Structure formats: structure tokens, C-alpha cells
Amino acid sequence: xxxxxxxxxxxxxxxxxxxxxxxxxxxxxxxxxxxxxxxxxxxxxxxxxxxxxxxxxxxxxxxxxxxxxxxxxxxxxxxxxxxxxxxxxxxxxxxxxxxxxxxxxxxxxxxxxxxxxxxxxxxxxxxxxxxxxxxxxxxxxxxxxxxxxxxxxxxxxxxxxxxxxxxxxxxxxxxx
Numbered sequence: 664x665x666x667x668x669x670x671x672x673x674x675x676x677x678x679x680x681x682x683x684x685x686x687x688x689x690x691x692x693x694x695x696x697x698x699x700x701x702x703x704x705x706x707x708x709x710x711x712x713x714x715x716x717x718x719x720x721x722x723x724x725x726x727x728x729x730x731x732x733x734x735x736x737x738x739x740x741x742x743x744x745x746x747x748x749x750x751x752x753x754x755x756x757x758x759x760x761x762x763x764x765x766x767x768x769x770x771x772x773x774x775x776x777x778x779x780x781x782x783x784x785x786x787x788x789x790x791x792x793x794x795x796x797x798x799x800x801x802x803x804x805x806x807x808x809x810x811x812x813x814x815x816x817x818x819x820x821x822x823x824x825x826x827x828x829x830x831x832x833x834x835x836x837x838x839x
Contacts, residue, residue, distance in 0.1 A: 749778040756807035757783060757835060764801035768794035772828070781835045783808070788819070788826045795827050802833055810834040 757776060765771070773786040785802070789795045795816065803811045816829035 745779065752776070752778045753807065753835070760802070760805035760807035761785075764798065764805055766794070766798065766801075769798045770826075776835065778835075782832055783835050784814070784830060784832050786828070786830045788828050790824060790826050792827055795829050799831060802831065807836055808833040809836050 761771070761774065768789055768791070770788045771785065772788060773784075775784040775786075777783065787795075787798065789798065799811055799813060802808055811831055811833040814830040814832050816827055818825050819828050
């Protein structure tokens, strides 16, 4: 018969060596996994910070949202713009044109500028119809005025000299 060797100590040593190798391999895999996890988590944090920085920069570069304005404020702004526009007109050009077309035959009664429409209404009196027509021609020749139109004319019957009273409308040109 064959002898059976029962050596329980030896067999345990072989298993212990293999088990130790398995534990070391598992620890190595665990360490590599932990290192990979840490490197990936650092990369995720870095990219999340970059996204947050980009959002902050984008918000800073976007124009601010306008708040709805009050209708009263809009009216006040429109009125202020109308006043500014009426003050910011070529007044010297208008006065110069009126002074250059003036003669002794014409008596200016009213000058009514309309800055918003860039027009001026002139009311005057003359003794003769020819003086009225020549005054209108002189107004048309002025560089500050244009499109002079006779709006109305009549003879003032209440005056002994019976002068012609007339109104003209002229376009008020801006200075070149």
C-alpha cells in the first residue's frame, strides 16, 4: 500500500502564500482605483470651477435688463426733448434772413416760429400789393428760409390808408 502523507501544515503554507499574493494584488487594485478616483474627482472639480467662472463672465458681459419705465417719466422725457429741440434751433439764421429781407415798405406784425415743424409764420403789412410780392420774393432768396407760401392776405378796411395785411409760411432750413 501506499503511504499517505498527511501534512496539514504544508498545505496551509501554500494557501497562505497564495492568499497573501491575492491580498497584495487586491490592495494594489484598490490603491490604483483610489488614485484614479482622486485624479478624476480633481478634474471634475477643476472643470466645474471653469464652468462657474464662464457663467460669471457671461453674466457680466450681458447687458443689464431694463426696468419698465413709468409713463409719467416718459412724458417728462418727451417734454424735455421738445423743449431742448425748440431751443436747439438755428435761431441766428432765421433772424438774419428776416433782417436781410426787411425793407421800409414792410411792417412786420408777428413772427411765429414752429421749431418742431421747422417752419415760421410771418404776418406783415404793406401799403401796396407790389411791396408784398417783392417781400415774398426776398424771403424766398434767403438761405435760411425756403418754400415761402402766401397763406392769406386782405385789405385792412378799418385803417384810412387801407394797407394789405398778409401771412406767409416759410420752411425754416437748418444752418449748413
